[in-house]
Amino acid sequence: xxxAVTDVTVPAEAVDPAPDPAAPGPRRxxxxxxxxxxxxxxxxxxxxxxxxxxxxxxxxxxxxxRFFSGVRDxxxxxxxxxxxxxxxxxxxxxxxxxxxxxxxxxxYGLGWAGLVAAAGALAAVVAGxxxxxxxxxxxxxFGVLGLWEESVDTLVxxxxxxxxxxxxxxPLGVLAARVPAVGAVLRPVLDVMQIMPTFAYLAPMTLxxxxxxPAATIATLIYAIPPAIRITALGIxxxxxxxxxxxxxxxxxxWQLLGKVRLPLARPTIVLAVNQAIMMALSMVVIxxxxxxxxxxxxxxxxxERVNVGAAFDAGLAIxxxxxxxxxxxxxxxxxxxxxxxxxxxxxxxxxxxxxxxxxxATVLGRMSSWGAEFxxxxxxxxxxxxxxxxxxVEFHWYDATEALKNVVSAGLLDPIETVLTTTPWWxxxxxxxxxxxLSSGPRAAVIAGLAVAGLVGLGLWQHAMQTLATVLVAxxxxxxxxxxxxxxxxxxxxxxxxxxxxxxxxxTMPSFVYLLPxxxxxxxxxxxxxxxxVIYAVPPVVRLVERGxxxxxxxxxxxAVSSGSTPRQLLWKVQLPMARRGLLLAANQGIVMVLAMVVxxxxxxxxxxxxxxxxxxxxxxxxxxxLAAGFxxxxxxxxxxxxxxxxxxxxxxxxxxRPAT
Amino acid sequence: MRHVKxxxxxxxxxxxxxxxxxxxxxxxxxGSSDAPAAGSKGTVxxxxxxWVGYEANAAVLGHLLESKLGYTVxxxxxxxxxxxxxxxxxxxxxxxxxxGHDDLKKTYITDKKVAVDLGPTGNKGVIGWYVPQWMxxxxxxxxxxxxxxxxxxxxxxxxxxxxxQFLAGDPSFVTNDVALVANLKLNYKVVxxxxxxxxxxxxxxxxxxxxxxxxxxxxxxxxxxxEKYARVKLPAYTAGCDADPKKVxxxxxxxxxxxxxxxxxxxxxxxxxxxxxxxxxTNEDQNLVSDYITNQGMTAEAAGEKWVxxxxxxxxxxxxxxx
Numbered sequence: 005x006x007x008a009v010t011d012v013t014v015p016a017e018a019v020d021p022a023p024d025p026a027a028p029g030p031r032r033x034x035x036x037x038x039x040x041x042x043x044x045x046x047x048x049x050x051x052x053x054x055x056x057x058x059x060x061x062x063x064x065x066x067x068x069x070r071f072f073s074g075v076r077d078x079x080x081x082x083x084x085x086x087x088x089x090x091x092x093x094x095x096x097x098x099x100x101x102x103x104x105x106x107x108x109x110x111x112y113g114l115g116w117a118g119l120v121a122a123a124g125a126l127a128a129v130v131a132g133x134x135x136x137x138x139x140x141x142x143x144x145x146f147g148v149l150g151l152w153e154e155s156v157d158t159l160v161x162x163x164x165x166x167x168x169x170x171x172x173x174x175p176l177g178v179l180a181a182r183v184p185a186v187g188a189v190l191r192p193v194l195d196v197m198q199i200m201p202t203f204a205y206l207a208p209m210t211l212x213x214x215x216x217x218p219a220a221t222i223a224t225l226i227y228a229i230p231p232a233i234r235i236t237a238l239g240i241x242x243x244x245x246x247x248x249x250x251x252x253x254x255x256x257x258x259w260q261l262l263g264k265v266r267l268p269l270a271r272p273t274i275v276l277a278v279n280q281a282i283m284m285a286l287s288m289v290v291i292x293x294x295x296x297x298x299x300x301x302x303x304x305x306x307x308x309e310r311v312n313v314g315a316a317f318d319a320g321l322a323i324x325x326x327x328x329x330x331x332x333x334x335x336x337x338x339x340x341x342x343x344x345x346x347x348x349x350x351x352x353x354x355x356x357x358x359x360x361x362x363x364x365x366a367t368v369l370g371r372m373s374s375w376g377a378e379f380x381x382x383x384x385x386x387x388x389x390x391x392x393x394x395x396x397x398v399e400f401h402w403y404d405a406t407e408a409l410k411n412v413v414s415a416g417l418l419d420p421i422e423t424v425l426t427t428t429p430w431w432x433x434x435x436x437x438x439x440x441x442x443l444s445s446g447p448r449a450a451v452i453a454g455l456a457v458a459g460l461v462g463l464g465l466w467q468h469a470m471q472t473l474a475t476v477l478v479a480x481x482x483x484x485x486x487x488x489x490x491x492x493x494x495x496x497x498x499x500x501x502x503x504x505x506x507x508x509x510x511x512x513t514m515p516s517f518v519y520l521l522p523x524x525x526x527x528x529x530x531x532x533x534x535x536x537x538x539v540i541y542a543v544p545p546v547v548r549l550v551e552r553g554x555x556x557x558x559x560x561x562x563x564x565a566v567s568s569g570s571t572p573r574q575l576l577w578k579v580q581l582p583m584a585r586r587g588l589l590l591a592a593n594q595g596i597v598m599v600l601a602m603v604v605x606x607x608x609x610x611x612x613x614x615x616x617x618x619x620x621x622x623x624x625x626x627x628x629x630x631x632l633a634a635g636f637x638x639x640x641x642x643x644x645x646x647x648x649x650x651x652x653x654x655x656x657x658x659x660x661x662x663r664p665a666t
Numbered sequence: 667m668r669h670v671k672x673x674x675x676x677x678x679x680x681x682x683x684x685x686x687x688x689x690x691x692x693x694x695x696x697g698s699s700d701a702p703a704a705g706s707k708g709t710v711x712x713x714x715x716x717w718v719g720y721e722a723n724a725a726v727l728g729h730l731l732e733s734k735l736g737y738t739v740x741x742x743x744x745x746x747x748x749x750x751x752x753x754x755x756x757x758x759x760x761x762x763x764x765x766g767h768d769d770l771k772k773t774y775i776t777d778k779k780v781a782v783d784l785g786p787t788g789n790k791g792v793i794g795w796y797v798p799q800w801m802x803x804x805x806x807x808x809x810x811x812x813x814x815x816x817x818x819x820x821x822x823x824x825x826x827x828x829x830x831q832f833l834a835g836d837p838s839f840v841t842n843d844v845a846l847v848a849n850l851k852l853n854y855k856v857v858x859x860x861x862x863x864x865x866x867x868x869x870x871x872x873x874x875x876x877x878x879x880x881x882x883x884x885x886x887x888x889x890x891x892x893e894k895y896a897r898v899k900l901p902a903y904t905a906g907c908d909a910d911p912k913k914v915x916x917x918x919x920x921x922x923x924x925x926x927x928x929x930x931x932x933x934x935x936x937x938x939x940x941x942x943x944x945x946x947x948t949n950e951d952q953n954l955v956s957d958y959i960t961n962q963g964m965t966a967e968a969a970g971e972k973w974v975x976x977x978x979x980x981x982x983x984x985x986x987x988x989x
Contacts, residue, residue: 309718520863529864609864
């Protein structure tokens, strides 16, 4: 799913000119800067030592919790009387449920043979025959794993949510790109939608849209639509000015410009938007199972209840396969969607016709014969037993080593950081953010970051926010360390990159619920377990961004360095890494967003703090307000870290390179 | 299944068009079809709360409803809180193992009058503080809560600093642990495991690795069929000693687990309602079905069927005379 975010940013990367050689300029112009920072750090430390607190517990029931609980009670009381519901939410729910049922009817109507054929045919037409083989094999594997119905149910929900995301997201994206005001308003809204933990709005979803598929589809939609909007907007802004000018000169109207020039030219990017929406939607499968969404998520949640890692693994594998198949179909479709490919009409029509015939044939054959009713049981296979054996062995034999590792990291790194953060008075933290933020990212970013800090105070969750921040910082550092090592290795050795790719895909799309239990067994219910889960989830996009950053260093520069006698090590440290600095900063930023997404999962395995607050808010009526407030606190942490890191990256690039407001 | 979906589809479409035509707006129960599928007496919407003991109750009731009374059973996997919401919207007919939840009872039974308490399931719920059995053998007096401070060092972890760790359970469960630690002046820190699965895994590991662990747990629980855990005695529960959640200094009470159904379902007084009302069995019965599901790898449906086939004497009196 995070490919999502990865790729969101990647096209932006591509548009920007090569790294500005003058980037480190401002630093050299201010010789006193380093001394200044050193002095400020010393001053901060001194002030901290004087004013530090004993980390007093937060207020039990601040106004924010009461406010959110009040909203909930109002919804509860007015669901059948307020016009907002009678004419608003209830129709929305009926409409979505109509859509889900239609998609459900269509996919089940094909029968399993028909659906496998349809997947293959679609892949063949839009992405080529290799991908078609992959799609057929992938869809067959659902049946082989004994999870055919569950997989199709998951596909139904994913397709419904993605369909809505495209229908709503593409027009909004076009609007955001063409009308700057819309883009500016939309940006913070999308930020909240993406960072707000789903757990925090799952209970409200069932309040507004009741239990089941419609609520699950809408929850998925909320998570999946931001990349669809952002990437579409990016695609539209990227359309070359010269082309638009040429079309205008030829007398095109505004609508013609959009329909005949901008949209067709942005088509590959829009297909990428669909791709990202799909990946995000698939990451919601397990969580929506908690409000009775059918599919593979149910299998995983049930397996967890029974502490049956093997069964969860089978279902997780099906999700990985579904994600990989859909990803490859859409990415290849994006490459092919470039409007330059000219083939004869007859050739272009031949493929689809053959494909439709094949699907119809498979459907009819499947429906008429006895084997078509249900996936043949004789073909079944499962990894459950093997996985259970293996995890049992690992859990038993590795425990001492993993326990020691956890204790060292917790005592040596996590505890000190947490102590400093929780004992710092909030006003000192605010001052530090403002001063250092202004130095690293400019006054604007610093003010926004400062507002985020003030928001954390206002929500009444200061201590928990600081505890979570400590865990997030350690997880981000670990993510960056792994990400840089693997990213550099991947950039330098093609074979390594080739082997790494499926591993990264799996790490990214395998639901964390599958590997949480072994992690708990090895590291106990602890903050460290949460960090492990976060690192597994966040490393893949960081690796990809680092790899891309290093590979994007112009070949001429590398050649020049080599010919002037650089050793491979010097080449890396003096040339490739410094020139990939922007890519690294982007990777760090991305890593933070991904780590934040796992805070709630951490709450399920003993990390406490904000993650636990959100989980408790979902589970207990009286904690509802606190849970929602904690959700917003996570968003504010995200804004804070984003402004400080992204700002640092932008400042170096200087202000001339204004990114479109995507 | 496919048929049901299409019926729903038409129902939704019909509700949508009617509502549009009438301009009366759509109520929250619009679109849910109560029309029974062909050959069925009706549909019973059972909430399935996420623990195996609950599933055992639902599996047996579900099997009886389908095979003996001819109903269609629609099982909905929901957390407790969400399941109670379902009474109001008509999406849930029955919860078949409820643990206390006085706040929800007040909201949905007393205030909103959308649910009805159908009496005990016969299962007795025990909540308490537990340690693995090997610790009892090594430190025989550890099961007395008064000695916990003596052993606090044993329970230290990376999460509890210089205190002992008490591992708390899933946030949806009823807990007084923080108040207990404070009011009994225990040198312990409450660490939130955050989920039931995490606490079960921690308990299993404590047994396998012989690591000390003091944790929140409950019975009936399938894990007890595999491994032994001993309850630590805290000051005995007396009526009202947990009235103020902040001042609790006594052990958890025993819970009489009960069944809750929606008012609408109760008013219809159908044979399905009668069956759920009559349902009553023992912890041993439930543990047996839970054991089929967890340790013998059966599906809930198969486990329910097996138990029903082998225990006719137990369930026969539940079946209403009229059916």
